[in-house]
Amino acid sequence: MDISFFAAAVVAGTPLLYAILGELITEKSGQLNLGVEGMMLMGAVIGFKMAIITGNPYLALLGAMAAGGFGAIIYAVLTVTFRANQVVSGLTLTIFGTGFASFMGQGLMGEIVPPDMKLFFADFKIPFLGDIPILGQIFFNQGILVYSGYLLTIIAGLYIYRTQIGLNLRAVGENTAAADAAGIHVSLYKYVHVIIGGVLCGLAGAYLSLVYIPSWQENVTAGRGWIAVALVIFCKWNPYRVMMGAFLFGGLDIIGFRIQKFDIHISQYIIDLLPYIVTIVILILVSVRKSHSGSAPASLGVSYFREER
Amino acid sequence: MKKLTLFSVLVLSALIAFSGCGKKDKTTIDGKEVVMGFIYVGPIGDGGWTYAHEQGRKAVEKETGIRTIFKETVPEGAEVKDVIRSMIDQGATIIAATSFGYMDYVAEIAKEFPAIKFLHCSGYKMGENLSTYFGRIEQPRYLSGIVAGMKTKTNKIGYVAAFEIPEVVRGINAFTLGVRSVNPKAEVHVRWTHTWYDPAKEKEAAKALLDEKCDVIAQHQDTAGPQQAAEERGMFSVGYNSDMAKMAPKAYMTAPVWNWGPYYVGEVKKVLAGTWKASDYWGGMKDDIVQLAPITANAPDGAEAKVNDIKKKILDGTFDVFAGPIKDQKGTVKVPAGSALADKDQLSCDWFVEGVVGKTKGK
Numbered sequence: 001m002d003i004s005f006f007a008a009a010v011v012a013g014t015p016l017l018y019a020i021l022g023e024l025i026t027e028k029s030g031q032l033n034l035g036v037e038g039m040m041l042m043g044a045v046i047g048f049k050m051a052i053i054t055g056n057p058y059l060a061l062l063g064a065m066a067a068g069g070f071g072a073i074i075y076a077v078l079t080v081t082f083r084a085n086q087v088v089s090g091l092t093l094t095i096f097g098t099g100f101a102s103f104m105g106q107g108l109m110g111e112i113v114p115p116d117m118k119l120f121f122a123d124f125k126i127p128f129l130g131d132i133p134i135l136g137q138i139f140f141n142q143g144i145l146v147y148s149g150y151l152l153t154i155i156a157g158l159y160i161y162r163t164q165i166g167l168n169l170r171a172v173g174e175n176t177a178a179a180d181a182a183g184i185h186v187s188l189y190k191y192v193h194v195i196i197g198g199v200l201c202g203l204a205g206a207y208l209s210l211v212y213i214p215s216w217q218e219n220v221t222a223g224r225g226w227i228a229v230a231l232v233i234f235c236k237w238n239p240y241r242v243m244m245g246a247f248l249f250g251g252l253d254i255i256g257f258r259i260q261k262f263d264i265h266i267s268q269y270i271i272d273l274l275p276y277i278v279t280i281v282i283l284i285l286v287s288v289r290k291s292h293s294g295s296a297p298a299s300l301g302v303s304y305f306r307e308e309r
Numbered sequence: 310m311k312k313l314t315l316f317s318v319l320v321l322s323a324l325i326a327f328s329g330c331g332k333k334d335k336t337t338i339d340g341k342e343v344v345m346g347f348i349y350v351g352p353i354g355d356g357g358w359t360y361a362h363e364q365g366r367k368a369v370e371k372e373t374g375i376r377t378i379f380k381e382t383v384p385e386g387a388e389v390k391d392v393i394r395s396m397i398d399q400g401a402t403i404i405a406a407t408s409f410g411y412m413d414y415v416a417e418i419a420k421e422f423p424a425i426k427f428l429h430c431s432g433y434k435m436g437e438n439l440s441t442y443f444g445r446i447e448q449p450r451y452l453s454g455i456v457a458g459m460k461t462k463t464n465k466i467g468y469v470a471a472f473e474i475p476e477v478v479r480g481i482n483a484f485t486l487g488v489r490s491v492n493p494k495a496e497v498h499v500r501w502t503h504t505w506y507d508p509a510k511e512k513e514a515a516k517a518l519l520d521e522k523c524d525v526i527a528q529h530q531d532t533a534g535p536q537q538a539a540e541e542r543g544m545f546s547v548g549y550n551s552d553m554a555k556m557a558p559k560a561y562m563t564a565p566v567w568n569w570g571p572y573y574v575g576e577v578k579k580v581l582a583g584t585w586k587a588s589d590y591w592g593g594m595k596d597d598i599v600q601l602a603p604i605t606a607n608a609p610d611g612a613e614a615k616v617n618d619i620k621k622k623i624l625d626g627t628f629d630v631f632a633g634p635i636k637d638q639k640g641t642v643k644v645p646a647g648s649a650l651a652d653k654d655q656l657s658c659d660w661f662v663e664g665v666v667g668k669t670k671g672k
Binding site: 002004005008012106109112208212213214215217218220222253254257258260261268269272 | 352353355356382498500501502503506507508509510512513514516517518520521532533534537555556666667
């Protein structure tokens with residue numbers, strides 16, 4: 001196992017990082033959005049389409065974020081305004097997003113991201129940091145979207161734990177009625193953070209279609225959205241842990257290709273299963289030892305009716 | 310001026326009427342229109358397997374003038390039966406099912422509709438009205454191995470492969486024999502992905518091989534993921550299914566590709582002539598059903614001459630890709646000099662030739 005494996009794990013983990021962060025922020029507001037996979041696919045297809053039409057990386061990313069945000073708005077209208085069941089609404093959003101992406105993706109097959117846009121997303125070394133032995137090679141010789149992923153994680157952490165709005169947000173997620181009584185605009189908070197979550201999921205999809213693959217393919221996410229939902233629990237709703245979870249699972253996803261060269265007598269199929277086995281084990285562990293600090297927002301998944309308070 | 314216009318209108322309408330008549334005579338049999346239906350496992354724009362079959366469909370329309378219909382992304386399950394029924398409702402009299410997984414359903418439904426002619430790709434079940442067909446892609450794979458063997462400087466070639474099945478194992482063997490015919494020191498390192506179609510995973514497998522100092526990447530996969538990995542690292546690649554030059558202009562050298570047109574056109578012509586019979590078709594380069602895509606400027610000097618030399622021998626039948634002596638990975642002689650691997654042994658091939666680094670079993 002060498003440094004190149006760890007650098008590849010960071011790349012494989014980056015789409016997860018955006019998606020986990022998006023879902024984490026959504027869940028902090030007490031909304032459980034299972035539409036991550038759908039919003040990722042919407043972002044992936046619109047981002048790619050914008051890339052082909054405009055050739056401008058900013059417009060492509062903007063389009064992806066708008067598409068993810070649009071998916072989140074549908075979910076927010078259903079669950080916040082009309083108080084529909086959050087689980088069902090999220091699942092519906094995934095089905096909708098998958099269909100939306102295959103429909104919009106017709107005719108994009110075989111297209112590739114324009115070369116100058118590939119350059120925009122290409123790896124570059126960060127001065128000084130990139131020269132640190134080992135760590136520099138793993139973390140600071142990457143593309144622009146990997147770096148912005150690091151930044152967003154830190155910003156999200158500061159936002160949630162160090163600002164007044166972040167405190168209000170946590171209050172909405174923990175005890176919606178109390179937050180409402182304290183004069184916090186509950187619906188507004190829920191809307192804004194569900195949409196921010198969708199925007200980040202759109203970016204996660206765009207990372208796959210614009211940087212990782214750089215070409216269009218149906219179902220480009222291949223279940224990564226679901227892993228992201230489970231990883232929010234793994235990260236114990238703490239944004240600072242998101243990076244660890246994302247890169248660990250990025251590594252598990254690709255480890256099979258790196259150990260095939262060794263003469264190990266483990267079935268390759270077991271290794272393919274590793275990310276899923278680890279997810280299940282972690283879900284069990286988290287629910288067994290219910291420490292106070294690492295548990296879900298208390299109002300997660302519960303629709304808020306002011307009259308019932 | 311008016312006269313000229315009138316004249317051209319007359320000529321044009323005559324032409325249209327004439328061509329219309331001509332078409333009608335050619336495309337019916339016993340007064341019934343011949344229509345061919347194609348069932349695809351992927352989208353026609355996949356740039357790979359389904360795209361190649363779609364080119365075959367276009368060749369049928371162009372060369373025989375019959376009407377064709379098609380359906381994309383049909384899953385390899387019982388749904389294919391509904392698709393076939395709906396095609397028959399739309400008038401289809403010949404149906405080509407272009408993926409292995411359709412086999413059992415096609416065999417079932419072929420009995421239900423004895424008047425319809427069925428063609429099934431890459432399977433082994435046949436019937437009165439059910440043909441099976443495939444191509445010897447191993448021949449152009451051997452040739453692409455020559456290009457890769459001449460190109461490699463590290464003597465390590467990476468091969469991203471889908472599943473441990475005879476079709477893929479056979480391809481890796483042919484490729485390796487081609488590599489070692491020009492570069493006996495080179496090794497072919499195999500990485501299994503367990504998917505036909507996942508660009509992210511395929512690319513990661515190729516990246517792992519590149520990190521192990523492989524400088525040429527080949528593939529038995531349906532996306533261009535491995536090509537893009539080679540392109541990003543400034544290394545070289547051999548594609549599969551169709552010309553992938555557009556996907557990796559600086560890396561791509563050549564690819565073994567499918568050319569289904571001649572087979573489909575031939576079958577339709579037989580149907581129109583009333584001489585069609587169910588058959589077991591396994592064509593090679595001389596039938597033009599498989600080809601080597603044009604060799605690009607990324608290929609090493611002299612590769613084209615060497616390839617053309619062997620290609621000529623394959624075409625005139627004096628060269629067999631699987632001619633002995635062939636040793637397996639342990640050095641045991643599997644095919645002695647003077648003989649060649651029989652078709653049935655090729656179809657059940659589960660061992661690697663000398664020079665392959667990897668295992669044919671998933672453990």
